[in-house]
Amino acid sequence: NAGVTQTPKFQVLKTGQSMTLQCAQDMNHNSMYWYRQDPGMGLRLIYYSASEGTTDKGEVPNGYNVSRLNKREFSLRLESAAPSQTSVYFCASTEYQRGGGTEAFFGQGTRLTVV
Amino acid sequence: GENVEQHPSTLSVQEGDSAVIKCTYSDSASNYFPWYKQELGKGPQLIIDIRSNVGEKKDQRIAVTLNKTAKHFSLHITETQPEDSAVYFCAASKNSNYQLIWGAGTKLIIKP
Numbered sequence: 001n002a003g004v005t006q007t008p009k010f011q012v013l014k015t016g017q018s019m020t021l022q023c024a025q026d027m028n029h030n031s032m033y034w035y036r037q038d039p040g041m042g043l044r045l046i047y048y049s050a051s052e053g054t055t056d057k058g059e060v061p062n063g064y065n066v067s068r069l070n071k072r073e074f075s076l077r078l079e080s081a082a083p084s085q086t087s088v089y090f091c092a093s094t095e096y097q098r099g100g101g102t103e104a105f106f107g108q109g110t111r112l113t114v115v
Numbered sequence: 116g117e118n119v120e121q122h123p124s125t126l127s128v129q130e131g132d133s134a135v136i137k138c139t140y141s142d143s144a145s146n147y148f149p150w151y152k153q154e155l156g157k158g159p160q161l162i163i164d165i166r167s168n169v170g171e172k173k174d175q176r177i178a179v180t181l182n183k184t185a186k187h188f189s190l191h192i193t194e195t196q197p198e199d200s201a202v203y204f205c206a207a208s209k210n211s212n213y214q215l216i217w218g219a220g221t222k223l224i225i226k227p
Contacts, residue, residue, distance in 0.1 A: 004158075042121075042204065042219035043159075090158050094215070100166055101147035102208050104215055106158025 002026055006091050006107035013081040013114045021076040021110050023091030029105070031094045032074035033058075034066060036087040037109075043090070049074055081114045088112070117142040119207050121218030129226050134195055136221045138205035139187040145207040148188045149215070150179060153202040163190070192223075200225045 004025045013019055025032065034046040045058030047066040055066050063085060065077045078085060091107040118141040128134045140148075146167035151159035165172045165179045165188065172179050176195075181188040192199055205218040 043217045045214075048214070092158070100210055101149065101164060102215055103149070103161050103164075104151070104159070104206075106160070109156075109158055 004091055004093055004105050004107040006089075006110050008110060009108065010111050011113070013078075013112065015082060015114060017081050018077065018079050019081065020078075021089055021091070021112075022073070023075065023107060024073045025091075025093040025105070026072065027093060027095065027105065028071070029093035029095050030071070031102075032068065033092045033094070033104070034064075034074070034076045035090045035092065036060065036085075037090060038087050046076065046089075081112075083114045086112060086114045117145055117207055117209070117216040119205060119216050119218045121205050121221055123221060124219065125222045125224070127224040127226060128195055130195055130197065132195055134192045134199070134223055136190045136203055136205070136223070137187060138189070138207075138218050139185075140207045140216075141186065142207070142209065143183075143186065144209045145216075146210060147208045148179070148181060149206050150177075150190045151204045151206065153204065153220075155201075159202075159204055195223075195225050197225050197227065199223060 007022045030051045033048040035043040044060050049055045049068040052071045067075050089110045092104045094102045094104045121138045149164035152162045153159040176193050178191045202220045204220050206215040208215050
């Protein structure tokens with residue numbers, strides 16, 4: 001049981017290049033999320049997918065696109081990378097708990113640098 | 116919508132002392148309040164949570180308290196140890212929308 005797996009762990013891009021961050025979970029969770037984490041700014045939600053076949057914008061969606069490929073996989077694409085997108089990206093999936101509440105399970109993160 | 120504020124942003128305590136991190140929330144419908152710990156180079160991980168029908172919950176050296184009237188909740192760590200050094204996040208959610216709304220995080224430093 002691997003939990004949430006993100007690839008790659010590190011990436012350097014040149015301004016204007018594109019790339020896709022991959023995320024997969026093996027816990028059969030319905031909801032998946034992409035966050036970015038910048039120093040001193042906590043976790044900011046980029047996009048989320050409440051269930052297979054649906055995606056919605058979060059707090060900071062500009063410059064990103066997502067695809068919920070199936071229940072397991074949720075990818076994040078940068079079409080034309082900009083230095084402002086230098087950050088650590090986390091994928092997460094959530095499970096609703098009996099009795100109320102949602103537990104989030106995070107991947108190890110992708111450290112992206114755009115030069 | 117819900118807004119969660121977390122203080123302080125950085126907390127430095129002597130090993131063996133206690134640490135307290137505080138969060139306030141704005142939406143009175145929120146009813147679930149988890150705390151996550153993020154170690155260096157890793158994703159956040161749930162360490163303790165509390166639901167709105169409970170005022171306090173303990174798990175060994177960590178405890179969480181909730182004041183629904185004042186809309187704030189706190190994480191208490193007693194007898195701090197070096198391995199407690201990490202970034203801690205609070206969050207809030209409600210039954211009508213299971214999304215977690217996150218605080219900005221607190222970097223806890225344990226001084227030897």
